[in-house]
Amino acid sequence: MNFIRTLLQWVFRMVPWPTETGLRTVGAPDRKSPVLVTCNYDMTVRRVVAALKGVDAWLVVAPSSGVNVWCAAAGGHFGTPQVVTALKTSGVADRVDHRKVVLPQLAATGVERLEVHRRCGWNATFGPVRAEDLPGYLESGQRKDDAMRRVRFGAYERCEMAIAWGGPAALIVGGVGALLRPGWEWPLAALALALGFSVFFAYDRIPGPRRWLFSLAAVVASVVSVRLAGGSPAALIAAPLCAGALSFILTYDYTGSTPIESSILFDESRFDITLDLERCKGVYSCWEVCPEACFEKPDPGADVDLASAEPGRKGRTPILLAHDDRCVHCGACIVQCPLDALAFETEEGERIEPDVIRTFKLNLLGTRTKAVMGAEVGAR
Amino acid sequence: MSTLALMRLLESAPERYDRGMRWLTLGRVDAIRAALAEAAVAAHAAEPPAVLEIGCGTGALTAELLARDARVTALDESPEMLERARARLHDAPGLEFLERTASEIDHFPDASFDAVVASFSFSEMSHGERAFVLREAAKKLRPGGRLAIADEVRPRSPVARLLFPVIRAPQAALGWLIVGSVSHPLPDLESELAAAGFRMVARRGWLGGHLALFVAELAS
Numbered sequence: 055m056n057f058i059r060t061l062l063q064w065v066f067r068m069v070p071w072p073t074e075t076g077l078r079t080v081g082a083p084d085r086k087s088p089v090l091v092t093c094n095y096d097m098t099v100r101r102v103v104a105a106l107k108g109v110d111a112w113l114v115v116a117p118s119s120g121v122n123v124w125c126a127a128a129g130g131h132f133g134t135p136q137v138v139t140a141l142k143t144s145g146v147a148d149r150v151d152h153r154k155v156v157l158p159q160l161a162a163t164g165v166e167r168l169e170v171h172r173r174c175g176w177n178a179t180f181g182p183v184r185a186e187d188l189p190g191y192l193e194s195g196q197r198k199d200d201a202m203r204r205v206r207f208g209a210y211e212r213c214e215m216a217i218a219w220g221g222p223a224a225l226i227v228g229g230v231g232a233l234l235r236p237g238w239e240w241p242l243a244a245l246a247l248a249l250g251f252s253v254f255f256a257y258d259r260i261p262g263p264r265r266w267l268f269s270l271a272a273v274v275a276s277v278v279s280v281r282l283a284g285g286s287p288a289a290l291i292a293a294p295l296c297a298g299a300l301s302f303i304l305t306y307d308y309t310g311s312t313p314i315e316s317s318i319l320f321d322e323s324r325f326d327i328t329l330d331l332e333r334c335k336g337v338y339s340c341w342e343v344c345p346e347a348c349f350e351k352p353d354p355g356a357d358v359d360l361a362s363a364e365p366g367r368k369g370r371t372p373i374l375l376a377h378d379d380r381c382v383h384c385g386a387c388i389v390q391c392p393l394d395a396l397a398f399e400t401e402e403g404e405r406i407e408p409d410v411i412r413t414f415k416l417n418l419l420g421t422r423t424k425a426v427m428g429a430e431v432g433a434r
Numbered sequence: 435m436s437t438l439a440l441m442r443l444l445e446s447a448p449e450r451y452d453r454g455m456r457w458l459t460l461g462r463v464d465a466i467r468a469a470l471a472e473a474a475v476a477a478h479a480a481e482p483p484a485v486l487e488i489g490c491g492t493g494a495l496t497a498e499l500l501a502r503d504a505r506v507t508a509l510d511e512s513p514e515m516l517e518r519a520r521a522r523l524h525d526a527p528g529l530e531f532l533e534r535t536a537s538e539i540d541h542f543p544d545a546s547f548d549a550v551v552a553s554f555s556f557s558e559m560s561h562g563e564r565a566f567v568l569r570e571a572a573k574k575l576r577p578g579g580r581l582a583i584a585d586e587v588r589p590r591s592p593v594a595r596l597l598f599p600v601i602r603a604p605q606a607a608l609g610w611l612i613v614g615s616v617s618h619p620l621p622d623l624e625s626e627l628a629a630a631g632f633r634m635v636a637r638r639g640w641l642g643g644h645l646a647l648f649v650a651e652l653a654s
Contacts, residue, residue: 075560117560135511135535142537143566173538413513 063097067218071096072120077144081110085151088192091140092158093118093132105185109192112149116140127164128384130415134169141174156181159203162343162386166412180343205313205345212254215311219304220250227296245276246300253304258314269301313345313382322383325398329375333395336370340387340396350376385411452492462640466584466647467553469638471498473649474549474582482528483548486574488536488567489555493519500526511535536567545576553584557618568630572652581632581650586619589643623648
């Protein structure tokens, strides 16, 4: 049963899959055990529970409309209200003697750490990006090494995304193929799946006008395949048409399905992240939450206890924005900075205030920028 | 293109909320809110009652309450929803909007409201959240105060219960497309009210019992 559920969740990755919210126990937690928060996307909760094997902890599942942490946090479904609600209504406060909670790092675009404290008294820290790093993180006294702070997009993650996009495409194209001409369903489904894998394994390595090059390559490859297989003239027309169309669809927002590039659908992809050195007092919360490790601490030996970081604290050297070329414009650093030292800047040099980023989630249709700058930016 | 469609759906959509609610309730939503406001302030004809509204959304029920001379403290967790509610009602006298979740009603002093009201916000909460909010609501009411909740419910008659999933599925899908969130029709609010220390005063149904108004008082 679990295998079927996992398979369905791999193929229909883009569909919300809510699970029950509230408090769960992992192992045999006591009044001193750590409290962790996650979203209520079924696959995430199962992975977190599996990763915590051998650990005693309280797991608070917060309502995120059944969407994963990263998408829900950016989309306004997993933010401060949801975390406050979960911490207050789950009853976890009655089960532990402390008020320390570990949030998923990728929730940092939506959940404001200091707001959580102000609104319900819990001291929140952002844990590792990946659930499997949780035991190591907890064991080391909640220290994150560099690998724990960064997103990965290796072969495994690429496979997952290839199936998430290629799988539904194969079902649709295969279904249409079966209706058009019996016997076409399998070749067409295979084509869709192959394209899915090609996109997620090769697309980021193509230089130049990659969308056209990729689609052209897919068309040529499909013609060659039909020829080699001795397909009918009809197949010789259908296969390249399908390959070209699918390539265009699958590459449309490839960037938005990876953590290594900024989604082209958001206005933010055209913005620059800016650091105001006058305002930065070295709280380093940006360093803590950036999933691409764009920031570097000036003194590699210095370590910061972020739980005690307060707005206005002085005396630390400003952070270095050393790798802004890696920025994927998630806005987590802007949302978390207690001193508003970070902001987006438009191509015209106009500053978009941090509060706008905190208030308006998911800028797909430009609502965030329109809200402060008038329609001209969003409409461009 | 597919991503665009998916992300569009993921986006929370306050601007579509009012229209969506009207469609989803087949136009009953205004009448339901009027009935709710009437029930909440009915017992306080003499002076303006203090009303706490949980999850005010775009302020539709808030407007009904203000029209009946209530002083309203309206909570919503979404700044975008509150922005719309403020645009609708400006700074009407006796009105306060607060960006807070329902779970934060414990911040108010005990016995500080004549009525606690909510329209279509309880069905967006989990059972645990509702239990917490109802327990707290009981503390915040003054003696003789009223709790009035209008929401989607699971029908009570066996036949309607049998047909319910068939009718509900397309409607839930539509609701998700239009409003961007999925509600969970309340399975048994009366029991939950009783568990939190309330006594039912009145219940009214619309659309074959699919939508209901619950009016309750403190049991003791």
